[in-house]
Amino acid sequence: MSLSEQDNNIPKVSxxxxxxxxxxxxAFPIGMGTGAVYVTLSGVKNHSSALTTFETIFYFINISLFLLNSTTLLVQAILYPRQAWRLIQDPVKGIFVPLIVLSFATIIIGTINYAVPTGHITPGFIYAMFWVYVIFALLVCFPMLMIWFNKPHDLTTFTPAWAFLVFPMMLVGVVSFNVLKVLPPDENRAIGVLLVGYVFQGIGFFMTFFYICIYIIRIMTTGFLDGHQANGAFVACGPPGFTALALINLGKRAQEILPAHGLVSAQAGEIWYASSVMAGLLLFGLAVFFFLFGALPYWFKLHKHLHEILGCWALTFPNVGWIATIRVLGDIFNLDGFFAWHLVMTIIMIIVWFVLIILTGLAFWKGKIFLAKDEDVLKDIIPSSPKEDDQETLAEKQSEGPNYSHV
Incomplete structure (x- = not known):
């Protein structure tokens, strides 16, 4: 029987x-890239009501994408549990599981910026959502870390995107200072949010910093990341950029919260803020360096294939931290150059989003992404014996080999 006849004998699925x-x-980086647009736009110096409306549109797009992705993956887990478990255990696709938590973080930040000022959401609800986020991050990160570290990985194929497994804990600090915007500093709840923000920011940053060290060793060994992995180089901007943003803003809140409760010392708030600005400035420089380090060779190293478009969303959300820090530093040092720089980077972010959403839509329409083969669907519909599952897993490992370079 010929291959064409075998293909004709395969039942079709919808x-x-x-x-x-x-x-x-x-799929979650698409929503995170959408959240990156309104987070960077919210920091524009000269803010108009029209701009706020524009940001709100992206906020609702982000919510829609979050619900679409979460619902689709839930239906997948119900209808095709073997495929759902396969994705979680996959050495490449599994590292994207924690991004559902990061997408949730962008929604919380957007809710604080657009729903609380209008009175649709109360500060008490935001406070509750903060703890939901912390628990959500822990429930997702630790099981995924146990699954991922239970298998060996080839360091010659290392990409900074592997740090996604820790990113949700690192973003606790960013969510914390946003929550503190709507909580009075003299409330006891503000102390808990402040301290939890510092603790988790420390955990997240130092863990991701270890990943960055491995990244430097890897490119010393193999050269710049290329192909799929060229996008992952921008992920290295995330840890120092978001930590700089979190430290400066948490220090600013500590400047009010610590004296209001008489904690540590009379000058503790000022000391924390001053030291946070200095540390934030150092980390900001590191983030900008990694951005340039990834951007300069990017076009020459990237494979221009439409089916790889999802990886290109790493151009957006990892850069939000240091771009938002530009505006904060402009306020601190009262330099108009920072405000202009921030505006330029925000415009570039919007342009990149429109380019990526068009190419992603084109890839989806052409069936380049998010479309399984008929035989793959049927394989998970028809029950198989444990022996067949073991043989299938062995065959997949032999076909993949040790090179997990698709991120």
Missing amino acids: TLARRIHGWSWQ
């Missing part, structure tokens, strides 16, 4: 079933 089966956790 496009919807192929979409659900082919969905993956790599």
Whole structure:
């Protein structure tokens, strides 16, 4: 029997079933890139009501994408549990699982910026959502870390995107200072949010810093990241950029919260803020360096294939931290150059988003992404014996080999 005859004998499944089966956790960066637009726009110096309306549109797009991705993956887990478990255990796609938590963080930040000022959401609700986020981050990060570190990985294929497994804990500090915007500094709840923000920011930053050290060793060994992994180089901007942003803003809140409760010492708030500004400035420089380090060779190293478009969303959200820090430093040092720089980077962020959303839509329409083959869907519909599952897993490992360089 010829190959064409074998293909004709394969039963056809609906496009919807192929979409659900082919969905993956790599869809969440699209929502995070959308959140990156309104987070950077919210820091523009000269803010108008029209700009706020524009940001709100992206906020609702982000919520829609979050619900779409979460619902689709839930349906996938119900209809095709073997595929859902396969994605979680996958050495490449599994690192994207924690991005559901990061997407949730962008929604909380957007809610604080657009729903609390209008009175639709109360500060008490935001405070509750903060703790939901912390618990959510812990429940996702630690199991994924146990699954991922239970297997060996080839360091010659290392990419900074592997640090996604820790990113949700690092973003606790960013969520904390946003929550503190709507909590009075003299409330006891503000102390808890401040301290938890510092603790988790420390955990997240130092863990991701270890990843960055491995990244430097890897490119010393193999040269700049290329192909799929060229996008992952921008992930290295995230830890120092977001930590700089979190430290400066948490220090600013500590400047009010610590004296209000008579904690540590009379000057503790000022000391924390001053030291946070200095540390933030150092980390900001590191983030800008990593951005340039990834951007300069990017076009020459990237493979221009439409089916790899999802990885290009790393151009957006990892850079939010240091771009937002530009505006904060402008306020601290009262330098108009920082405000202009921030505006330029925000415009570039919007342009990149429109380019990526168009290319992603084109890839989706052409079936390049989020579309499984008929035989893959049928394989997970028809029950198989444990022996067949073991043989399938062995065959997949042999076909993949040790090179997990698709991120």
